Amino acid sequence: DVKVTQSSRYLVKRTGEKVFLECVQDMDHENMFWYRQDPGLGLRLIYFSYDVKMKEKGDIPEGYSVSREKKERFSLILESASTNQTSMYLCASSLFASGIGAYEQYFGPGTRLTVT
Amino acid sequence: LAKTTQPISMDSYEGQEVNITCSHNNIATNDYITWYQQFPSQGPRFIIQGYKTKVTNEVASLFIPADRKSSTLSLPRVSLSDTAVYYCLVYSGGYQKVTFGIGTKLQVIP
Numbered sequence: 001d002v003k004v005t006q007s008s009r010y011l012v013k014r015t016g017e018k019v020f021l022e023c024v025q026d027m028d029h030e031n032m033f034w035y036r037q038d039p040g041l042g043l044r045l046i047y048f049s050y051d052v053k054m055k056e057k058g059d060i061p062e063g064y065s066v067s068r069e070k071k072e073r074f075s076l077i078l079e080s081a082s083t084n085q086t087s088m089y090l091c092a093s094s095l096f097a098s099g100i101g102a103y104e105q106y107f108g109p110g111t112r113l114t115v116t
Numbered sequence: 117l118a119k120t121t122q123p124i125s126m127d128s129y130e131g132q133e134v135n136i137t138c139s140h141n142n143i144a145t146n147d148y149i150t151w152y153q154q155f156p157s158q159g160p161r162f163i164i165q166g167y168k169t170k171v172t173n174e175v176a177s178l179f180i181p182a183d184r185k186s187s188t189l190s191l192p193r194v195s196l197s198d199t200a201v202y203y204c205l206v207y208s209g210g211y212q213k214v215t216f217g218i219g220t221k222l223q224v225i226p
Contacts, residue, residue, distance in 0.1 A: 109158065
């Protein structure tokens with residue numbers, strides 16, 4: 001079974017703090033993703049990575065950065081947390097499909113971050 | 117990336133068949149149509165994927181017409197546990213920058 005784990009289920013941070021959200025997958029997947037989910041806005045892609053040290057911006061990268069030093073680990077960093085970054089953060093991973101076809105994404109349980 | 121349009125919400129009674137239609141007018145030749153299901157407080161999970169015609173698995177069926185500009189997810193005889201948000205995605209391989217959007221919130225009524 002593919003397993004994607006996230007470091008915390010719930011996190012409370014203060015405005016201005018630097019926040020690290022960690023994601024680890026155990027299936028040797030090339031692709032990893034960070035999303036945030038907000039009521040009425042659905043699931044939005046922040047960043048994704050298709051290889052170690054490689055990253056691509058998603059639809060809403062502002063205020064975030066990422067790090068992928070090892071294949072199994074993908075970190076989301078909030079350099080200076082703000083209240084509008086209060087959200088559910090979801091990590092996912094998938095194989096890299098080099099031809100046609102698309103591999104499914106496997107999601108972690110999510111981290112509910114509150115910034116006060 | 118192909119944009120998808122699906123209803124924001126649907127209600128259904130238990131035991132009925134539910135069909136959720138998604139339109140994707142600018143689908144590319146290499147794109148696959150993929151549906152995910154999300155329960156409250158959980159991440160989405162893959163339920164079905166297809167390229168053309170019909171695909172069926174133990175959870176759902178996916179109907180895709182010849183022009184591939186739309187697709188229909190069919191859930192047979194829904195139960196209360198099928199209450200969830202269903203996302204229609206269209207994407208191909210490679211870098212897989214995908215868009216989930218808002219999805220369709222299905223409420224199954226006793």
